[in-house]
Amino acid sequence: MDAEEYKVRGKAMVDYIAAYLTGLRDRPVKPSVRPGYLRPLLPPGPPQQGEPWERIFEDVEQLIMPGIVHWQSPHMHGYFPALNSYPSLLGDMLASGMNCVGFTWASNPASTELQIVMTDWLVDMLSLPDTFRHDHPDGCGGGVIQSSVSESTMLALLAARTRALTQLRGDVSQDFGNDALLNSRLVGYTSDQAHSSVLKASLMSLVRVRSLPTDLEFSLRGETLRRAVDEDRAQGLVPFFVCATLGTTGVCAFDNMAELGPICRQEGLWLHVDAAYAGTAFLCPELRDPLRGVEFADSFVVNPGKWMMVNLDCVVFCKSPTHCARVADKRSLQSTFCVEPHYLQHEHSGSVTDFMHWQIPLTVRFRSLKLWFVIRSFGLDGLQEHVRRTNKLARYFESLVREDPHFEIPAKSNLGLVVFRLQGPNELTETLLRRLNQSQQLFVAPAMAGDKFIIRFAITSQFTTEADVLRDWRLVLQAATDLLQGSAAKDDASGMEICIVGREEETALDHHQSQGCLEVMALARS
Numbered sequence: 193m194d195a196e197e198y199k200v201r202g203k204a205m206v207d208y209i210a211a212y213l214t215g216l217r218d219r220p221v222k223p224s225v226r227p228g229y230l231r232p233l234l235p236p237g238p239p240q241q242g243e244p245w246e247r248i249f250e251d252v253e254q255l256i257m258p259g260i261v262h263w264q265s266p267h268m269h270g271y272f273p274a275l276n277s278y279p280s281l282l283g284d285m286l287a288s289g290m291n292c293v294g295f296t297w298a299s300n301p302a303s304t305e306l307q308i309v310m311t312d313w314l315v316d317m318l319s320l321p322d323t324f325r326h327d328h329p330d331g332c333g334g335g336v337i338q339s340s341v342s343e344s345t346m347l348a349l350l351a352a353r354t355r356a357l358t359q360l361r362g363d364v365s366q367d368f369g370n371d372a373l374l375n376s377r378l379v380g381y382t383s384d385q386a387h388s389s390v391l392k393a394s395l396m397s398l399v400r401v402r403s404l405p406t407d408l409e410f411s412l413r414g415e416t417l418r419r420a421v422d423e424d425r426a427q428g429l430v431p432f433f434v435c436a437t438l439g440t441t442g443v444c445a446f447d448n449m450a451e452l453g454p455i456c457r458q459e460g461l462w463l464h465v466d467a468a469y470a471g472t473a474f475l476c477p478e479l480r481d482p483l484r485g486v487e488f489a490d491s492f493v494v495n496p497g498k499w500m501m502v503n504l505d506c507v508v509f510c511k512s513p514t515h516c517a518r519v520a521d522k523r524s525l526q527s528t529f530c531v532e533p534h535y536l537q538h539e540h541s542g543s544v545t546d547f548m549h550w551q552i553p554l555t556v557r558f559r560s561l562k563l564w565f566v567i568r569s570f571g572l573d574g575l576q577e578h579v580r581r582t583n584k585l586a587r588y589f590e591s592l593v594r595e596d597p598h599f600e601i602p603a604k605s606n607l608g609l610v611v612f613r614l615q616g617p618n619e620l621t622e623t624l625l626r627r628l629n630q631s632q633q634l635f636v637a638p639a640m641a642g643d644k645f646i647i648r649f650a651i652t653s654q655f656t657t658e659a660d661v662l663r664d665w666r667l668v669l670q671a672a673t674d675l676l677q678g679s680a681a682k683d684d685a686s687g688m689e690i691c692i693v694g695r696e697e698e699t700a701l702d703h704h705q706s707q708g709c710l711e712v713m714a715l716a717r718s
Contacts, residue, residue, distance in 0.1 A: 193245060201245055209281065216265045216655065220632035225259045261635065266656035267664055270637035272441065272469040273608070273652035276503035279569035283562025284503060294556040295548035298538035304545060307560040310567070311335025314508050317572060318474040318494065321487050324510040326545070335510040336550040337559045341468040342389035343552060344493040344509040349393045349401075349433060351511075352462030352490070353378060356432035359460070375399060379424050380433030383412035383447055385440040387466060401433070409604055410443050410641070412436065414451025421459055433462045436489075438482050439470025442639040443603035443611050443646070446470070446482040453488025465492045468507070472499035473583075473607050476576050499582070499608070500575060501654060502566050506559045578654060582608040585651045585661055592665045598672060602641045608651040611641060614672060618645035627671045634664045 193201065233255050263274050294300030294307075308326045315324045315335065326334035338344045353375070360374050380401040382390045394401035402424075404416050421431045434456050436447040449465065456463040465486065471494025473479040486492065492510045496502040530549045547556045570578070586608045593599050593612045601612050613621040625647050628636055637648045651661075 197245070201249075210278075213264055213655075216262055216653075217267075217660075219257075219262055219265065221262050221265045221267045221635040222629055222632050223259050223261065224632060229259060230255065264653055264655070265635075266653045266660040267634040268652045269649045269664065270635045271648075271652070272498050272650055274498060274504060275501045275652070275654060277501035277566060277569075277654070279565040280501060280503045280562045283565035287558040287561045290558065292558050294558060295554050296538055296541075296546040298540060300556075300558070303556065303558045303560065304547060306558075306564060307337055307547065307556075308334070308545060310560045310563045311337065311508055311510060313567060314494070314496075314563075315510060317567075317575075318471060319477070319480055319483065320474075320492060320510065321512060323487075323512040324492060333510070333512045334545070334550075335508050336547055337563070338493075338507040338509050338551060339505045339553075339557075340389075341387070341466065341493055341495050341507050342392065344491075344507055345387070345389045345435065345464070345466065346393040346396060347509060347551065348435070348462065348464035348491045348493075349380065349390075349397050349399070352380070352433040352464070353397060353399060355462065356430065360430065374430075377428065377430045378432050379429045380435070381417060381420055381431070381461075382435040383410075383437060383440070385410050385412075385442055385445055386435055386437050387441055387468070390435045390466075399433075401435075406445070406447075410440065410445035412447040412452065414448060414455055417452055417455050421455070421461075431459060431461055433464070435464045435466055438465060438467040439473075439607065441469075442648075443641055444470065444606040444609040445603065446606070449482070449485030449488065451485070453485035457488050462490045463488055465489045468493060468495040469498050470607060472496065472575075473579055475500075475572065476579050479579070479583075479607070496563060496566070499579065500566065501570070501578065502563050505557075506563055582651045582656075585656055585658065586610055586649075588658055589649055589651075589661050589665060592662070596669070598676065602644050602646060610649045611639065611646040612649065613644060613646045614675075618643075620675065621645045621647060624668075624672055624675055627675065628668065631667065631671070633667055 262268060263271075264276065292300040292303055294303035296304075311334065312325045312327060315322065322328055323330065323333045324335065328334075338347070356378055357371055357374050361371075375398060378399045380394065380399060381404055382401055383406050384403045385406055386403065390401060391403070402420060404412055404420055406412050406416075417434065424431055434452060436449050436452050438446050438449070440446075449463075453463060455461070467474070470482070471492075474483060474494075490512060492512070493507060495507045497504045497506045548554050567575070586605065590601065590605045590610045593601055593610065598615055599612050600615055601610065603611050605611070614624055622638070622645055625636055625638055628634060628647075639646050639648050649664075
């Protein structure tokens with residue numbers, strides 16, 4: 193393919209992507225393929241000679257699309273969003289065209305400096321403390337764009353470990369032994385609702401991290417952390433790290449940073465805040481209450497690739513010098529990852545930011561370009577409106593669920609997520625979820641709220657409308673009705689009477705009374 197053909201094919205690809213995104217309602221959300229479907233459809237090996245583009249692209253629609261879960265669909269509700277937008281797609285296209293590798297300032301000055309400015313912008317947009325900015329006078333803070341939240345969690349844990357080991361080595365009053373022995377005594381903490389990446393980081397860094405129980409609202413509280421720290425210190429362990437979550441994956445719960453933060457400061461624990469999903473909500477002043485206590489945080493991560501319409505990958509990890517009197521956080525991070533052979537040095541080494549020292553990989557993509565495009569295209573007002581609209585749709589769905597007595601909402605609904613279940617044993621809700629996903633008309637995902645099996649219904653698409661939400665609720669109602677009728681029929685065979693009461697379906701989209709096409713009431717025989 194030469195430049196002339198690329199221009200033709202590129203324009204056609206833009207048209208294809210636009211048609212794909214605007215036509216998602218015509219595609220089933222979830223594919224019907226089985227594991228291993230693709231291999232038999234492809235040749236056993238690569239072609240010896242290049243193939244024409246027409247044939248290659250035909251296979252996208254015929255072979256690839258049948259196996260795609262359409263995450264941008266207005267009927268995709270299973271996970272937290274992974275949104276894109278047209279400005280973001282254009283930014284990624286341009287960055288891929290330039291294909292710069294910005295591991296040092298010298299290798300790509302524009303990439304490095306735009307990343308610095310964009311992360312500082314985001315700190316201000318989310319109302320984070322200015323200690324998270326690169327240009328803070330202490331010179332110990334700053335942000336970096338990572339590839340994933342999991343990688344960011346690993347960064348925080350490793351930087352916290354570096355700081356803890358440095359402090360222990362400097363404590364001449366005790367003989368802690370070598371680093372391996374010191375490492376074996378470290379212990380971190382997170383909640384039983386934390387993302388799997390926290391425990392994965394624990395496994396990879398060879399330090400223990402305890403999952404602490406949460407309260408009735410699935411929030412980690414200060415008294416629980418205090419008790420765990422005291423217990424571990426009494427056993428000769430060294431607490432060093434806490435990961436608090438703002439917007440847990442299961443139910444979008446918020447750990448109580450206002451209680452956790454002072455304990456972390458008093459005990460010298462690195463406080464990392466995982467706000468991957470919910471962080472975008474803090475664009476809106478009225479949604480910032482969970483940020484109380486963020487001034488105690490050493491690091492903070494938000495994923496604009498989820499809710500801010502910046503396509504994958506774009507995760508912003510920020511550090512704050514909250515413990516600068518002991519070891520500055522930026523230096524903890526850089527000393528953890530600093531490997532600088534001669535071929536990576538340049539005339540400005542040491543006086544400028546080289547992001548290779550802020551992450552695990554050497555390679556640094558030009559991710560800040562698409563973030564810049566999105567922020568400038570939508571503006572703060574447009575991004576705030578996007579968040580508020582998502583939340584409004586979620587509250588609409590919540591109202592529909594609450595109006596039907598067959599369902600319960602076992603956890604407080606926060607932001608764009610509603611979790612619900614059928615009244616009764618977990619098996620009913622498990623079956624309902626399975627049937628909904630088998631329909632291919634919407635996609636939902638499971639979670640646990642305590643001992644209750646729940647269905648997660650997240651507003652994940654900027655294309656979702658109130659009509660889409662009502663349509664999907666009616667699918668839930670119909671599947672639940674069929675399930676309850678079948679369950680009731682089985683009960684009838686063992687001594688139950690079934691009373692099925694028909695109710696006319698309401699169709700007004702602005703009326704929150706889609707109360708079910710059928711009510712199924714099982715009456716115990718006296």
